[in-house]
Amino acid sequence: MNGWRARFSPAAVLPRATPRMLAWVRIVISAILLLSALWEDLPSIALLPPAQREPLGVLAVIEAATGGAFAWLCRTPAALAVLQNATCLALLAALVGWRARFSAAAGAVLYLLTTGLLREYSSFYHTGLVPMYALAVLAWSPCGEAWSVDRWRAQRAGRAVPPDDVPRVVDAWAVYAVWIVVAVSYVMAGVCKLRAGPGWCHPLNIQAILLVDALTPMQFSFDFTKLFLALPGWMFTLGSAGAVAGELGMGAVLVWPRARAWVPWLMVAMHVGIWLFQRVLFFDLILIQAIFLAPAAWFGRGSPASETAFASAVWPRPILALLVAFGVISVSRLEWYPISDMHMYSSVDTAGVIRYPQVFAQLASGQVVEGRPEKVIRAMDDARYRRLLRLAKKDAKNAVVVEFFTTCGRLHNARAATPAERIVAFEVVWRSWDFAHHPTDPERGKVSKRVRFAIPP
DSSP states (O other), X not given: OHHHHHHTSHHHHSOOOXXXXXXXXXXXXXXXXXXXXXHOOGGGGGGSOGGGOOOXXXXXXXXXXXXXXXXXXXXXXXXXXXXXXXXXXXXXXXXXXXXXXXXXXXXXXXXXXXXXHHHHTSOOOOTTHHHHHHHHHHTTTTTTSSSSHHXXXXXXXXXXXXXXXXXOHHHHHHHHHHHHHHHHHHHHXXXXXXXXXXXXXXXXXXXXXXXXXXXXXOSOOOOOHHHHHTSOHHHHHHHXXXXXXXXXXXXXXXXXXXXXXXXXXXXXXXXXXXXXXXXXXXXXXXXXXXHHHSOGGGGOOOOHHHHHHHHTOOOOHHHHHHHHHHHHHHHHTOEETTEEOOOTTOOOOOSSOEEEEEEEEEETTSOEEEOOGGGTOGGGTTTTTHHHHHHHHHOTTOHHHHHHHHHHHHHHHHHOSSGGGSEEEEEEEEEEEOTTTOTTOTTOSXXXXXXXXXXXX
16 A cells, blocks of 8 residues: 555656646646647638537537527627637637736637537537646646746736746646646546447547548548558557557556656657547647647756655645546546547447548539539538538438538539639539458449539539
């Protein structure tokens, strides 16, 4: 028992964090969310069919409390632009440390609203969730006491400021709380795959997961399908088992200081592999590893007084409450925006058959090209209209789907350089591919359904 107490005592697990180290965490998290917010085109939401929006999680509660305010917001491009700009300004203020705690809280709330509206028109995707949680945690910490406008203003006004290169227990707990948010999110994702059973690591299941994303419309167009279909099955089992072990192993960064130097690199490698093979880029989770990989020695020096303070540190109730909250979410499998148990890619299908959609556009010239609705409505970046493709498969006359493709066609035609480049019709083609028995099929499956959406002149 004494050995376990020593292993999990705050003095053993806490980083020797200075105000500079906490400021580094604030800068990394704020920069990730700012890049994400700048990338979006929120005003283009107003071009989408109103019926496409499905109230989601806490946003549904806010909408009910405000009497349907989001309905007006989502059809007013100027208001959407104000919301996006306010989000970017709040995140920029958090990044530079101007009223750091307030701007971190405002940035987290505004980012929740901004990306929540995008999710209401698409699905509950997970990109951006973890850094948003982290920024909300930082709002409760003294994250603006180094490398910040707040510190500069205090010094200029002649107010006393703490040394920013000496470790403090309060900074250590703040950094550790952010580490909990990141590490436990990975652990929950790994637990979801464990719940699926050993079948999740079956080569056919992993190949099916990779192929569906590699063939479904996505943000990126490169294709390594032939490459990984040529690999032996044991490599998929080994790779998937390694990915689960890596996700669960992220929990080690909370109790084993040495793990902080190499486990995050495994996660970087995993996410790069996901990007290359599935064309799904979790850029936020790649960049967020920087909060673990930057050694504490870069940010300051130790002192006997600080070591004495760390030796007497005890586990604070907010940290324990944070761990308990994540445990409850994982056990209850709660998925209610913005809360998620991170059950991404946790289904099992070893039949060796996949079904996937493709979108084509027929031009007035007679040429048939890949259809990319997101090029005319940027809010649908990364093919966030995939839910509509599933609706089209069930009901070819679905009013929301028809209006979506009609709107995309008219917007494209209004911008077409020549009449020959105008779109006459969109066509959604669903294919079924028995890749287990026909891995070299040049057609990559047989057409199981076609749905055509003519664009009126």
